[in-house]
Structure formats: structure tokens, C-alpha cells
Amino acid sequence: MRCKAPLGCDDVAIYRKMVLRCATEFMCIDCLAEYLGVSRQAIEERIRFYRETGSCALFR
Ligand SMILES: [Zn+2]
Structure with a gap:
């Protein structure tokens, strides 16, 4: 929604997971990282974590 x-x-999926579950508008990873004040790499690591653990239904 920002760019x-x-x-x-x-x-x-990561936006829903980290910001708002029922979101209908989203940010790309770069904007999300800026919004959350973390590095893009940290976001990518979380994506990988959720996918590998299968702990989140949003990552399939
Ligand atoms: Zn963006």
C-alpha cells in the first residue's frame, strides 16, 4: 500500500502475521521492515522460520 x-x-503472509491478521492491503518487505524498524533481513528470516516450521497457516 506504500509503494x-x-x-x-x-x-x-508476513504482513498478516506481524501486523494485522485480517489486512486487505499490504506492504512489501522493504516497507514493512521500515515500518517495523527492523532490517529486511530480519523479515526474510521470519518468513523462512514460519515456512520451515510450518507453524503458521499463512505460509503454505
Ligand atoms: Zn514497498
């Missing part, structure tokens, strides 16, 4: 970068399902 026009194309969003992958990972972007959508």
Missing part, C-alpha cells in the same frame, strides 16, 4: 512494488504471497 507500487509487486507483492508476493510471502509479503502478504
Whole structure:
């Protein structure tokens, strides 16, 4: 919603996971990282973590 970068399902899923579960508008990973005050790498690591553990239904 902040920039026009194309969003992958990972972007959508991590946004829902970390910000708002029922969100209908999303940020790309770069904007989300800035919004949360963390590094992009930290976001990517969380995506990988959720996917590998299968702990989150948003990551399939
Ligand atoms: Zn963006």
C-alpha cells in the first residue's frame, strides 16, 4: 500500500502475521521492515522460520 512494488504471497503472509491478521492491503518487505524498524533481513528470516516450521497457516 506504500509503494507500487509487486507483492508476493510471502509479503502478504508476513504482513498478516506481524501486523494485522485480517489486512486487505499490504506492504512489501522493504516497507514493512521500515515500518517495523527492523532490517529486511530480519523479515526474510521470519518468513523462512514460519515456512520451515510450518507453524503458521499463512505460509503454505
Ligand atoms: Zn514497498
